Amino acid sequence: MKKIVALALFLFMGLTTMAQNKNAKATIEVDGVCGMCKNRIEKACFKTKGVKSAIWDVKTHELQLIYNEEKTNLNEIHKNIAAVGHDTEHLKASDEAYASIHGCCKYRDEEVIDDHKE
Numbered sequence: 483m484k485k486i487v488a489l490a491l492f493l494f495m496g497l498t499t500m501a502q503n504k505n506a507k508a509t510i511e512v513d514g515v516c517g518m519c520k521n522r523i524e525k526a527c528f529k530t531k532g533v534k535s536a537i538w539d540v541k542t543h544e545l546q547l548i549y550n551e552e553k554t555n556l557n558e559i560h561k562n563i564a565a566v567g568h569d570t571e572h573l574k575a576s577d578e579a580y581a582s583i584h585g586c587c588k589y590r591d592e593e594v595i596d597d598h599k600e
Contacts, residue, residue, distance in 0.1 A: 502551040505534070510556070511571040512538060512545045512563055513589045515598040519568065522583070526566045530554050 512523050520538050523545065527536030532553025538545045547559065557572075564575040567583040569590075580590065588594045 504550045504552060506549055506551045508547045508556055510545050511543050513543060513569040515589045515595060516587060518584055519587050522566050523563055523568055526562045527559060530559050530562050
């Protein structure tokens with residue numbers, strides 16, 4: 483009986499360990515307008531333990547991520563991006579965080595957006 487319980491426990495632990503992806507991929511939308519925004523967004527991602535790759539595209543506003551699900555999750559990544567002043571598709575940055583970004587990065591201001599168009 484003890485062997486059966488031990489085997490069942492061992493199998494359960496093996497299945498739960500395999501359920502988390504060490505190289506999970508995700509794409510999220512993040513607001514920003516320039517290269518300074520790109521640096522800020524990507525740095526916020528890399529400060530999140532478990533993020534392996536973060537590449538934000540200025541034109542499409544898409545952030546391509548590779549991260550370890552054992553160490554972090556998308557919710558934490560969204561929080562860290564919003565904390566540096568950028569809105570994500572699921573979380574809006576606080577007014578204080580948004581106010582802290584450089585004037586040319588004010589992506590909520592139509593005039594700033596127009597200045598960054600080609």
